[in-house]
Amino acid sequence: MSASYKAPLSDLRFALYDVLGVEPLFQRLGYPDATRDILDAVLDEAARFSETVLAPLNSVGDEIGSTLDKATGEVTTPPGFKTAYAQFVEGGWTGLTASPDFGGQGLPHTMGVPLNEMVNASNLAWGNFPLLSHGAVEALKHHGEAWQQEVFLKPLVEGRWTGTMCLTEPHCGTDLGLLKTKAEPNADGSYAITGTKIFITAGEHDLTDNIVHLVLAKLPDAPPGAKGISLFVTPKFKVARDGTVGERNALACGSIEHKMGIKASVTCVMNFDGAQGYLVGQPHKGLQAMFTMMNTARLGVGLQGIGLSERAYQNALRYARERLQTRSLSGPKFPDKPADPIIVHPDVRRMLLTMKSLIEGSRLLALHAGSLIDVANHAEDPAERERADTLVSFLTPISKACQTEWGIENTYHALQCFGGHGYIHEHGMEQLARDARITTLYEGTTGIQALDLMGRKTASTQAAGLKLFLAEVHAFAQQHQDDATLREFIDPLQQKAAEWAALTKKVLERAATNPEEIGAASTDYLFYSGYVVLAYWWARSVAAAQASAHGDAFKQAKRETARFYFARILPRTLAHAAAIESGADTLMAMDDAHFGD
Template identity: 70%
Template sequence: MGSSYRAPLDDMRFVLYDVLGAEALFVKHGFNDATRDVVDAILQEGARFTETVLAPLNEIGDRVGCVYDKTTGDVRTPPGFREAYDKFVDGGWSGLVSPVEFGGQGMPHLAGLPLKEMIDAANLAWGNFPLLSHGATEALLHHGEAWQQEAFLKPIVDGRWTGTMCLTESHCGTDLGLLKTRAQPREDGSYEITGTKIFITAGEHDFTENIVHLVLARLPDAPAGSKGISLFIVPKMRVDRDGAMGERNAVRCGALEHKMGIHGSATCVINFDGAQGYLIGAPNKGLLAMFTMMNTARLAVGLQGLGISDRAYQNAVRYARERLQMRSLSGAKYPEKPADPIIVHPDVRRMLLTCKALIEGGRVLGYHAASLVDIAHHAKDEDERKHADVLLGFLTPIVKACLTEWGVECTYHALQCFGGHGYIAEHGMEQLARDARITTLYEGTTGIQALDLMGRKVMQQQAAGLQVFLGMIEAFCNDHANDAALAEFVEPLRAKSSEWQALTMQIGQRAVGDADEVGAAAYDYLFYSGYVALAYWWARSVAAAEASSHSADFKAAKRETARFFFTRLLPRTSAHAQAIASGVGPLMAMSAERFGD
């Protein structure tokens, strides 16, 4: 039977138009073609494509997976995947948010994000194939030479080629300073790339005639560590400077990884054996270009957590309304039936409301981050661009880590609602739980996101992004200080905002004496930040709903879900605050030997 998916268009529109004011935002920043009619058409057609083309392939992708040919190094994707990609390209989806001058449609990132969420919910494994093409596009846009943009960017934008990020090696994941892949200069200005990369998403497949790998490698005279890393364009099929595609490059898939989930996604070992490549950006400045790709991908992976959560939640709600088990403790709610549906039971509601609160709040959080991408790139005022960029940098690790960890929580809650039926393959819930797990790992684990937030965005940048966000909270609370209808949300939000700032200062003071205090506090600080950020967006959502033309039921559902979040989920911050207060001592006191064999 499997799981089903229906795009949550009403809530997407609510977030875009009522909470974030997308129409005015698009006009202000020059996206004159992104009218409400156009964006609504994107939503409608995106829903049709994901519901009818991608979602039915989700189960077969998991069951069949990708097939590797040891003789040729080729990879065959699951049945229907390549045909779905052809429809994706024919529909113009591959270039939706790419610049018009390179063949794209020039839509704002915020307008394209709902499609991304739908794709991830409908078929997470399939969505990984076009996922990194967007990261490659961003890297080429910001760091590529004009001829590189002409030769490589246009085919990626129009979907004829796809892109990858080749960073990880077997001995180095997070610590890229240890990488060994080498780049030897050639007389014609190109380079010979030699080395092996692992965990390469969509590193080989049968969708397109060429795959453009963006590869981190070292030049012969590169300084040691991360300061000696350069980025190179290494296509599967050789490409001349005039864009002409030639013979097969010395790039080969050496193996497919056997994974816990996302079986329909090709996760490859890629061998470069003196492959022709081109330097992108300046020598030894590859990390700068890599982070352009990485930050784009981190926001995208956050949306993966959101999308798969929503699919799991939808199926759990349907099942909870239909499954009859026991009577309500307070008396039969459906006396005409042999038992009540399980949605009447408080603990089932706890799980469903947890999912609903984290999904709908997370949707605003993620979409707001996408709006900051548009502002940072297109605002006419330089200060506004810088302001958006600082806030985006602060929110990126929160979006990536929280939405994916909440994705794991929500898929497991949804599975639990099915009881034993959730654990077997029939209903498709166990696949969603398995697929969700990877999102907390790739593009930087949750621990890495926590260190990025605490170490770089707070300590190194003196909490500049936090101050922007706290200013948003203060402005909202001041605007609604005398609004009795919002008092139950405004006062707790104001208190948490003050505590957030105080907690940040305490960590900073302790870190002066022991740098390990940063690492000790990072995980709990990240989730403290995520819950307070969601509290802000839930309060904003209630205010926006009340001011909207939505139905009374819609408004009531927003208020009731916000109330659940504030009373049942926001208190999680207290546990995180207490953990932070305990300091580094309990974590570092035990010797490595005392952990046991």
């Protein structure tokens, strides 16, 4: 049995239209077709597809999984997956936000965010098959030659082909400077790619006619380390410069991993044995193109955490309203029933409100990041584009890490609401908890996101992104400084913003004399940042709700959830701040031998 799912259209519309104000934004950015009617139709149809086509396949994928025929190297996806993908392509979903120049529909990037949330909530494993195609499109669009864009982008955008990112290898993990895959030049200008890549999502499957692998490898004259990495487009079936598809390339899936969750998602070991590939971008500049793919994928994985959280919450809420257990501590709430439903109990409400507050706040963070990408790509003012790019770069590790870590927390809370019934297969909750676990690992672990935020996005930029975000907080507070109904949120938000700035300054000052301080503070700094960011979005949610046409019940629900967040979730920052203040010595002083035998 699979947990049920219904797309949260009401909250998505509130986030898009009331909080973020996307309608005038899209018009200003040059999207004349992105009208309310069109956007609503996209949301409605995405919801229908997710609820009726993908969601019923979720438990099927978990129970049956994808299988590899070792004799042929071919992978078979679970029953229904191929048909669902064909419907996805027929509906134009693969090119929803892609440029019409390559066969896309040209809608704002922001509108891909709710689509991906719904897909991930309904069937995360299935959603992994088209997920990385978007990263491949972005890499080729920004770094590929004109002929590569013409030949590869159209079938990728149309969904006839899918893409992968072939980055890591058995011995190198995150340290890509250690990779051993080689690229030898061929006489025709192509390259022979030889090596083994692991953990390749959708590296082999039966959904499309071709798979476009973007492979990191080293040329013969490559300098050592990460500075010697190049990127190559290496399709499953050879593709000539005129687009002609030829024979099977010299690459194959060697095995697929047996995993804790997302069992229908094909996680491949890919072997390249002199496979024909083409250089993307400049020699030895592959990391630049890789980060174009990676940043897109990281935001996408953050949405996986939100989607799983939403589905888990919906089922936990339904169960809490139905399950009868004992009486309320303050007396019977449903005297006509033999016991009260468990939603009357404070601890169940704690779990439900924790989920609700983290989900709805995360949704705004994700949609805001999507809108910043639209601004960075389409605003007329170069300075505005640069500000948006700096801010979304700063928010990306926060989004990816926090939304996935909260995804684990939320799916476990939901399972806990079911008690022992959550642990067994019947209700589908244990699948959501298992599926969620991978999201904090792939596309960069939480620790990698923390180092990215603390090091590359803060220390290396003099906190440029943080300053821009704090400026938004200040502007919001100034706008509503005379609104007494928002004072309970704005005052603590401003206090946390000031503390955030002071903590950042302290860590960077200590790191000037001890580089270990960056790593020691990074994870706590990441979560501290995430909780303050969500406090901002909850304050804005209350302001937007009270100015909207929504009814009193909706407005009151937003205010009460915000109060819960500020009272019971935001104080988590106190522990993170204390850990940051403790410095690196508590982590680094102990000798390795003292950890034990």
